[in-house]
Amino acid sequence: MTQLALVIDLNVCVGCHACVTSCKEWNTSGWAGPMADEEPYGKDPSGTFFNRVQMYEVGEFPATETVHFPKSCLHCEEPPCVPVCPTGASYKREDNGVVLVDYDKCIGCKYCSWSCPYGVRELDEYQKVMKKCTLCIDRISDETKPEAERKPACVLSCPTSARLFGDVHDPDSEVSVAIRENAGYQLMPEWGTKPANHYLPRRKTRIQIFEDELIRADNPLKKEEAVGEIIGDTIDDVAM
Amino acid sequence: MLDPTTHPDSAIGRVETKNTTCYMCACRCGIRVTLRDGEIRHIEGNPEHPLNKGVICAKGASGIMKQYSPARLTKPLLRKEGAERGSSEFEEISWERAFDIMEERLGNLRATDPKKFALFTGRDQMQALTGMFAKQYGTPNYAAHGGFCSVNMAAGMIYSIGGSFWEFGGPDLERSKLFIMIGTAEDHHSNPMKMELSKFKRHGGRFITINPVRTGYSAIADEWVPIKPGTDGALLLAICNELISQGLFDRDFLVQYTNAAELVIQDEARDDDGLFYRAEMHVEEGCFDPENKLWWDRELDVAMSTRTPGSDPYLLGEFTLDDGTKVKPSFQLLKDRLAEYTPEWAEGITGIPVETIKRLAHEMGVVARDQKIELPIQWTDCWGNEHDKVVGSPVSFHAMRGLAAHSNGFHTIRALSVLMTLLGTIDTPGGFRHKAPFPRPIPPCPKPPKGPEAVQPNTPLDGMPLGWPKDPDDLFVDGDGEPVRIDKAFSWEYPLSVHGLMQNAITNAWRGDPYKIDTLMLFMANMAWNSSMNTAKVREMLVDKDENGDYKIPFIIVADAFQSETVAFGDLVLPDTTYLERHDTISMLDRPISEYDGPVDSVRIPVVPPKGDCKPFQEVIVELGSRLKLPAFTNEDGSRKFRDYPDLITNFETSPGSGIGFLAGWRGKAGEKSLKGEPNPRQWEMYAKNNCVFHYELPLSYQYMRNWNKGYLEWARAHGLVRYAEPINLHLYSEVMQKFRLAAQGKRPGKQPPERLRNRVEQFFDPLPFYHETLEAQQVDTQEYPLNALTQRPMAMYHSWDSQNAWLRQIHTHNYLMVNPKLGRAQGFDDGDWVWVESPWGKVRCMARYSESVEPGTVWTWNAIGKASGAWALDPDANESQKGFLLNHLITEELPPSEAGEHLSNSDPVTGQAAWFDVRVKVYKAEEGEPEVSFPQFKPQHTLPGQPGKRGKWQVYFAGMFNRKKSA
């Protein structure tokens, strides 16, 4: 069975929010839209987004790591949000594992959101139905688009390609390889939700310099030692 | 709901796709705009574009919300009779009337005193056109944002290596192994930088960031080196010291490609002290550095013409020429200079431990030396030597305003140039790479006018409004050595102010210093807000009246697309189009988007019709130029030369028959030529067909070592990029600087500085980089104001433009002052508390947020999130104005009076670069019971005629239904 998912590489994410607005942009006019905004030009503007980029600080100055952390629905393999839905509006697709909401069935009871530990479902306050990341289902399955563009909007937009997309059940897919080779992990594994989305941790590159690398026979300073004029005698002048 | 997999998006409405170039920021990515039933469905990165290769950023993807923003201006507006300026009381007028007003006013000024018309433009991308217009008009008072942006970066590096970061060159991260980023938060190459950084990291490169703050790019660095603001010069010089004392420099590179070995006269008694010793020989005059200098040969132990085949010079030593002249190689002078700049010394200044400084130097030096890249690329240098490979050291740097926006920035950036030069990484694989039209001669050819006589009624300016002085005689001063320009650029106060000093234009015009002007035209510059220092006071100057009750700045024209803070101060407001509604060129004559592998320029082509009565400012310029009968816009017979802007772009040539125009692509009658060639009537079509971009890929052998690459330079000359195919040797030692110093010392004939400025010029025009405290730190009580206050660019916002954007403003609705918890605790305020930030020049009230990612002596905030109440079509109680704040209120545009003058700009004394980041502050908790709103507040601006109505509580965007819904 196919399980589509995103793999997010925290090692390169710079927190630019490209994935945030390109998600909104694609989806507001798409299958899962519109994504309403409340007080768009007023006090405390808010609106429906499927993807948010957060920022955490790890450690204390000067050993601080600043971690940018994008988060959208993780398309759990055991999605706790689905069985609790009374209407069947929340469902997980058989063919590719994408978790979706059918707005026509949703009664806006919010119960599914209580059953998601990740805080990624958002009730659209205008339409009053539950919304969330669709993995851009209407884009990735749009056969009128060229293959290369059948990817989620956030993935295509991401300037650092911190967002990989593919089938985590296919051991040879780009995402599976990335997870395997870079210690990919899941969020809140303690709940047994088996998120399909994975995160790749920070990795550090260091350079080691050995003392002797600073002293070298071909040190250019040697060339600057003046030959200089000889003052006084040499042995050659005086020895017989 | 329908099954999404069987009902594609395109089934919903009539869909069309158009390519153009983004302008949500100055990065200029290629975008593909999809429309549904005429409304914008989706804006995505154009995968076929060389710059962004399909990616887009947060701003770019929010272009829809800019297009449909209620902040848009849609009608030309004239301040109402009797209404006070600044009160936002306007009446709608026709374009015809607007043009009549401008034609009459500007026509009269041109016929009498053209310098009374001043044109200043902000972060725009049409300086080639606006600059040309100003020159044709005949006013010297033209500049764009460069002076308050990053001119230190441009000047510091271009005067050293003939190219620069910013938009002119960058790090070759593809092949680099060690990358050091200094003082950069976002920069202009936004998307490419991100793409490259991630590839670099994934290839195992090591990324070090030097910044008082760790956010954005710095977040993913392998190492963060927190530094005290304004002290990078000390760090860089100490690193140079360590590199030289360890012998970790690229000797061969220094000898061949720089002036390191060239002999400098050392005799204080002589008038040519500190200049290179130049052999008597015939040298052609031109803007290049003639090679009539000497070095001291190691084998023969005699002075010899530089780069004599087979000769190898000393870099160190002290020599006496046959005529008794004492000389030293400039490298020796550098070494002498660096002697005092030890890592131990720098630790105390920068706050960076000695071991770290030394380790940084060792990492750079050893990687550069031991991990050389050799590409099997044949090339020939300017001296005729054939090379069968290109060699590079994989250490690269990038730096931006963290270095530039300080009053010691010029010398800091000189120090960085020297460091890069010592490592031998100039236009080499894995190092710094130029982008066409760079490298250019040191300094580049265009020169400012030479004196007041260059400004004559009804005559174009004699010289370029902006240029590159090579010695004091290139200054634009009158007989007393006083400025001719309103911003005092190219005067003795800021001799190398190659981008002007827009930040002082309003203050000077208000004061009438050096003279009064009549009409100030502002295009795309928010000078009543975030582009001015001392903002509250500048807003008063804009409405200040003289004793007769007339405005001190009599007439202000604002060309803007949105209801910005500045629009309120216009007498005449011209509504511009958005980037999706107009033709535009990102020209080789301005700041093209060239890649390392060759020139690239691009265009915009409208994808939607203009809203209301919006008119592209380009068209305004063409119309005005034609009405005023400026020569470039007029045929011999006085008739109008260009129908409109696209026509001008197609047919304009820098001079008749030059073959050089705004666009480099598809020139020649049938589009068969590149860069240079006759106008091509179908040029726009060809750009349109090619993703709106022209990319000329140089042959591999022309792609590196371009300062000395004979093939490249000859190609560049043939294609009109440079005038001389002469080598552009690197100025480790700057003779240009020394010439100004000699003038200040009274050792040079020609233009002389006014007495009050002699010491200043002598001090700062040092031919070698040196460290000095920022001017502000020298003049204010740093015990009283112990902290440095900075701004950073947020990645998801562009300057002040994006608060009108319903999506982006949800990400940054207001700003906080970010402080290290140590500071907060010491001052007795908590995370989230309201605090006062006070500088010697003003104070603001705002909210503080604790952060471990900031050096304890620094506080910072996001730039330009704070807004004036009611501007940008936001509700008067919007967070931007009530909780957001603008740091600019704390920054002074003028230094306190000193021996050097009363009204010196708070800018770098060499370049006039605005010293935004010098400001010193203290922070303390707001009193109990104080109002929880930011301070200062201004009377709310109100909606202007022609602004589309507010959208109420909900905005529900769905392309193809948005406007229908709204009207329903």
Add this chain to the structure above:
Amino acid sequence: MHPAFSVIFLTTLIGAAQGLFLALVTAQVYAVDGILPAQEPGFYVQGSFIALVLLALGLVAAAFHLGKLEYFITRAWRGMSQWRTSWLSRELIALPIFMGLVFLYFAAHYAGLHEPLFTIGGKLAVDATLLIGIVGAVMAFVLYISTAMIYASVRFMQEWHSPLTVFNYILFGLASGFVLAAAFAATVGSDLVGFFTGWALIFTIASAVTRGASLYRNARIEHKSNLQTAIGVRHPRIRQKSMGFMGGSFNTREFFHHASDSAYDMMRYAFIALVFVVPVILLLLDAPLLAFIAQYIGLLAERWYFFAEAKHPQNLYYQSIA
């Protein structure tokens, strides 16, 4: 969690209705057996009518919990489709069935269907009202459990995820229902006041014990998730600086109570006093109506607190704006 008033009213109103109904049926069963004196049919008619009114009010409150009122008509029926997996769906089925049974009970008493249908052991005559009553009583428990399980089954809310949640809810319903029954009996001058009061005291005290246990438990709960597991970084010191937006969102509105610490503590003291202490005293003082009013108000506070007390792991992601 954000305490939604619709749900607070729904659960307290139908809980009391169920309890009242159970009190009536208990009384009737005992009466058949002769343990308690028989009541006039009007007693059951009026009593079940009160239960119906409470249920109807509960339903009105519930409608406000749906995204839009219109969904109540156009979509609520869909809510019954997922009874295999969703306790909410089960509640949505159980509630109307229970209401129907209460209505039938009311109607049967009203219509006087007292002809015995059969007798058990030749002694206990079972008529239609009793039969409906007993089925209804079973349904009342099904509904109690369904409603309680909506909360108790959400494992992410560790404060709720406990059998105590079910016991509490049932006992609160029974207590408030029996107090109400006592008040009703007293009002109509029935001789069952003492019986109802006795059970009301028992249920109230029992609920004090179970709710006390859950307060004790929740105060010591160790949350499974923390910032380390939330973002997958192993470091003892992690702070969120920015949740990625500033003006709030569904996730900041729905999962936080937004009350001050002192208001939160006040609510706890209030409900302990009003649900347990005051009603017991008033019941002992023979003032069942006042006891009911006090207890009902207390239960509103208790439900508020029940929500506010629950800390959703998603909150780890929504701590700070910058």
